[in-house]
Amino acid sequence: MSEAQLTSPVGVDAVVVSAPAAGAGTFWRRLRAQRAALCAAAVAGLLVLFALTAPLLILLEGADSTTYHPELVDSARGGVPIGSFGGASGSHWLGVEPQTGRDLFARLAEGAQVSLGVALGATLIQVAVGVSVGLAAGLGNRWVDQLFDRLTDVVIALPLVVMALAMLAVVPEDFPRPLLVALIIGLVAWGTIAKIVRAQTIALKSLDYVAAARLSGWNTWRIARRELLPGLAAPVLTYSALLFPVNVVIESALSFLGVGVKAPTASWGQMLAAADVWYQAAPQYLLLPAGLLFTAVLALTVLGDGVRTALDPRAAGRLRVGTRAGQGPAAPAPAADTAPRKEGAV
Amino acid sequence: MTSFVLRRLGGLVLTLFVISVLVYAVFYLAPGNVAQLSCGPRCSPEQVRQVAAQLHLDDPLYVRYWHFLTGLFAGQDYSTGTAVLHCDAPCLGLSYQSDREVTQLLLEKLPASVSLAAGAVVLWLIIGVGTGVLSAWRRGGLTERVLTTLTLAGTAVPVFVLGLVLMVLVCGQWELLPFPQYVPFGEDPEQWAWNLLLPWVTLALAESATFARMTRSSMLETLAEDHIRTFRAYGVPERAIVGRHALRGALAPLIALNANHIGALVGGSVLTESLFGIPGIGRELVHAVQVVDLPIVVGVMLAVGFAVVFANAVADLLYAVADRRVVLS
């Protein structure tokens, strides 16, 4: 077993390199075959739709996320919403926020945009940085590899929360917050993905088809692009599918700690932070964002699991090439969990 | 073996060096007038200048960093006003805010953090590996589906919500436990455990989900391996196959996962420690960051970096012990 496999995070060695071509068609077919993943996809889709159409929905409701409604809260009692179900009514579908009387539905809808958007952005950045560094380490010579691999170790060793606290303070406040949060998560938490890509690259580049490409006369860059990157797609997609929900939680944790997005922008984590003391007085204030966060993370995780199973080469059943290939009644095995680190998330 | 240790040591030193430089650079840029924060809001400019001089804040960055390095290797002297004391190497300097030796401060906070982490790790291994094994064994059945859903739910609830709800229910509503307050182990081991129970559970629940999923898929993978087929073909009961052979095979990746979770643990501890008022390193860190107490931040980051790198090295060693086929290179 190579050093690469030793130091690589879990799940890396689970990625089989001689993956059969799971073309897009096969992928969808296999994804569709999983009922749980389908349900999760539906739920996730609804949430995304909810986020995308938030402005429309809010318009439909007729409220907005920033207007204060002091008349809707009981000032003498700390500002609990007046009326049952948190002051839910025709004009405030899910009631209003305690203290401010801002419309809860509108804030949840906008929060969906921020939470999912930030998580998505963070995931994209993580993938971009992680793949670049991993690829460079995997392809470079011993020194380049050592350099990037140590760098990855450093990044993995840095607690996200701390870096976020410091970096959010350093960056000018005019910088758009959601983007900044995405950047920070993306730039601090790419270590694992880089490790995966590195290990996968090292494994892939020993494959015969890479040797064949080299014999064809291609240069390293071309080989990386044409032969390796597609091979990395499956593990990277798998891992990022599992990373996405983790990022949703990280964003909420950062906002909870007060270093995430800022008022009056709503995000679920920030709403949770504000609401955690209201669990008894105005439960819906806590339960709604918590529920949405829970649902989103659950759906995305299940979906990520589904993606992983659908992309798992070993789930393709036996690959038969002559008698030397796999034997016996081996059932398709799921790949080991590529467990994304929740650094600082929790 | 020796070369493994040497290489790891080299990596460790390098990692720590990079971390310290990084932290210095980032915090150098961070806003906040450290001298003013240390002196108090109503200090006069002259006083602030004096404090800054005393903390070496007016030196250029590289001088401060050099000062830090020499302190680390040779220790440094500092004055309490009435006396001059020596901070022995490895000296991480003095806290800007409380004038205390960072090394000593960290050592003071360490037991609480370690108590929290150790218990949580044990608990999440028990919960996580237990449910993972069970759901792999009963794959396809109702047990598995219930367990899978539960563990997924675990990942989806942020620690801060989980901890608060647990505390409100267990201590407030049902009065099953007193509200946790940290009791040092040396003082009263029993109370130590009782008071840490809830923090452990909180931290462990969130993490055990990952471990359960990991164990399960790792088990399923091992169960699909050829040597399992051999034992099936020889009539070895399923219980022995799962309990002996599959579990053993699933163990190695778990070790690696654990090591990688040290970093995550720090993050989790920050929230858990502040929620339950455990006087640990995580909370110290957040506070230090807020008041730009650089020596403490550097100290904690180095400690964490050390823990992560060290844990990874130990994991590799364990891995090699668990799986003799692995050669340490």
Place this chain on the structure above:
Amino acid sequence: MSLVDVRDLTVDFGGLRAVDALSFRLDEGGALALVGESGSGKSTVAAALLGLHHGTGARLSGSVEVAGVDVGAAGERELRRLRGGLAAMVFQDPLSSLDPYYAVGAQIAEVYRVHHKADRRAARARAVEVLDRVGIPDAARRARSRPHEFSGGMRQRALIAMALACEPRLLVADEPTTALDVTVQAQILDLLHQLRQETGLGLLLVTHDVGVAAESADEILVMREGRAVERGPIREVLSTPRETYTRELLRSVPRLEDARERRVAEAEPVLRLEGLRKEFGRGRHRFAAVEDVSLTLYRGQTLGVVGESGSGKSTLGRMIVGLLEPTAGRLEFTGQESGRGSGAQDGRRLGKDPGAGGARTRKQTGGRPRLQMVFQDPVSSLNPRRGIGESIADPLRAQGRRDEEGIRERVTSLLERVGLRADHYDRYPHEFSGGQRQRVGIARALAAEPEIIVCDEPVSALDVTTQAQVTALLAELQRELGIALVFVAHDLAVVRQVSDQVAVMRGGRIVEYGPAEQVYGAPQDPYTKELLAAVPALDPDAAAERRAVRRELALT
């Protein structure tokens, strides 16, 4: 009463019928070989004998009776008694079939305790006993070793020992020697033979290698697509096959006796290797995988390289094409175009890193690569995510050709040349069979119009029938294009079929080198002799003869 009685066994995996109304019997103490090409359902039958399909989603019908147990109707307990107790199985891959985390002896003891009420110590003792029985030297000590500390042959012995531990009446061996070198294979087959003689064990041998069957069984059952094609006493079937399929199968089997027709003229040399050496590892782990190899390749001729696993064949091949950098020694092009030979030298400088370099070919851009390679594994040598047409076109594009029309035309003609169809251009590797993929690999090698093609075990992964097709194709191409071939293989018969010159490698060195007839006809080196004696013969009588020779060689 017969030991095994299978009647109308049908096995379905989902929509796939793996075994179709198969019936056969095996008497107490008899030996039956199940032979057939890959996917014909052999392993499925073997697994059915032990009821291993239970709870896997496979649908079975018909009846299977083993040692009086009706496998289909048996409950968990009875099945467990059957497995190991009455019928024991030996699997193909000896490494993965043992638990890497436990000592070999402990694993055997564990299985023994399932079937016998024995305490730990007694079980251990039994394990040592059977290990000793299968010829593991110093069994008491080696019983405490883990599988990875055993060589392939020892592992296979250990598996057989495990099977013997519970004194079963039937031994089911599913391709027990496929993963082993010929010499080791011969040892294992000899062991099985010996055990049968001594214990009266019934043997069901599953194999794709007719030679192996001929060595070990009394009866043979030829399978194809889940059905029995022909069965009967082995001597009869081999000498006078009734069915066309059987005949074809036997014809495809390469025989040691089949030599290639000799090339008439002395050809001109194209590449000379001098004192090639390749080291791997650093510090204490440093060792030479190839040492002091000097060879000459001739235009239009084939150099066969044989040797056991790990003898350095692939390393040599990769050095020839420039995928690996020799530690010492020279490669010298001597063909007409030798002016470009310096390209190879250039490349060498850039190809420092064996992983990322391969840069000789990089230097060759502008010109065409003079060297190409055909790889052993048709799966991993094609990028699963690219259409095969694109893969074949790679060398053309790398040469800087941009005319899509022309490229497509050239690729199409190459496809047709290797026996594929033009409309295969846009297909992906997984849509092809193993043999077809190997043809794609050959087409890709040809695209660059190289002078030399190194074929690293190009047919080892293929069925005999496909194997014959591919070697025929290579020979034909060589005749037409006058390419020099380096044919690396561990199968001596195949090498003899295709080679003009043969080099026998052992431990990184060439122990014997010369024209094919000379090496095969009058081997000089004892190792070559040993290898030749280990090749299974298609004729049971010849097999017995060779067994005798082997025993002799072992004694000397």
Place this chain on the structure above:
Amino acid sequence: GPEDSDAASGDDAKPKKGGTLRVLNSEPQTDFDPARLYTSGGGNVPSLVFRTLTTRNREDGAKGTEVVPDLATDTGRASKNATVWTYTLKKGLKYEDGSPITSADIKYGIERSFAAELSGGAPYLRDWLIGGADYQGPYKDKGKKGLDSIETPDERTIVFRLNKPEGEFPLLATQTQFAPVPKARDKGTKYEEHPVSSGPYQVVENENDGERITLKRNPHWSRETDEERFAYPDRIDVRSGLDPSVVNQRLSASTGADAAAVTTDTNLGPAELSKITGDKKLAARVGTGHFGYTDYIAFNPKVKPFDNPKVRQAIAYAVDRTSVVNAAGGSSLAEPATTFLPEQKAFGSTGHDHFPAGKTGNPAKARKLLAEAGYRNGLKVTLTHSSTTVGRGNPETAAALQDALKKAGITVSLKGLEDNKYGDVIHSVKDEPGFFLTGWGADWPSGGPFLAPIFDGRQIVRDGANFNTGQLDDPAVNKEIDEINKLTDLDEAAGRWGALDEKIGKRALVVPLTHPVYKRLYGKDVRNIVISDWTGVLDISQVAVK
């Protein structure tokens, strides 16, 4: 097993001695050195250990804003123009080790507060004492002469010489810097680990930088010499570093040892309050207090368009105090403020309202003023606040203002700064934004420390932390401040401070928003609740736990 909850005795009668009082706090007592503390009137826990020359009157409500003698026999005798103050120590005062407390120890305690090593206290001593501005404390004072402006003619007498009249010196003498420190036991920055007690309790342990402090009775303290502190419990057990919601959870559950618990730093939040108001039993365990504090909008008239008084007035009119109060926690936790001075009698607030905005703002009037100022089509401004959710200038209040000003045609964009940065810019003359949120609290209950730092032109700090946010330097205002400082009759001074506040208020340099109301839970077994208007919180020197 878990600790059993020992049932509380239902005996509500007279407070009794004994028991352990638990203090549950969120912030640890990181500073426990009398020189470094900056707490109004000597704080809560510190005042159990440190006695000072004078102290606050430990009584409920307005009576609690009075200053009374502590170590001294009276609140101080002033010279005619209030520049020389003389104190005499009571007889028989002792430290925890039984040694006598002398006036030299008090002088030394004050002197060490000038050391850079022990910075942190209030600026008044430095500003008021002759030679204070240049004195660098006893550690750097090579001649060891000390501060000449503090004289100790004998062991029981101490005389302070000030560089200007300060009628409120007795109020300053309540600060912990006036606690005695025996020079021989001074350990510099390490002194706080075990400060020598002059009060009713002494330190048993002080762990983790003030996170866990245990106090026990000081055997040498006697109630005879201390009329203010009762010291009923035998022990005080301070546990801090807890999440605020956890503190309140524990106090409301009040089980086990928490039954005898109080908090000295954690207010009830709006959510907790709304739950508690529904529960009679719990509501009975809530103490309500008022501390002199004002949250306000600050303008920097050096920045356009806030140089225009009409713009400032327009904003003052547009403010919706109902939503601001709600953002601050609702009417139970905040009162709408129209005066800069807190509304307690001791501050002398006149209750004026120069720009009556009604309950929810007067956008019409605001628009009119804006039009007059030339902003007919509305106005775009930036409101700077702290992004930290608790404390001054919080985002909720900012958002509430943003919403209210919209109605007046003022488009506000919010600029939430990380707390350190926020502190840096709003206190910097150079970088001060034009429009921001901040707050000011009383160092003691009087208009002086409330108005002077904010409006005294001579207190504008150009190269350090400046609190004169409006950068007002009006000779008339400066002169009036000096005049009032001469008064030793504090009631009279209060009246004059009130009048000055009303006068400055017209300039609309600040828009007062709210005065906070403190609501704090205490445990079931806690008796003898005293909440003065000085601190606004339960005084732990008065409580009993039995």
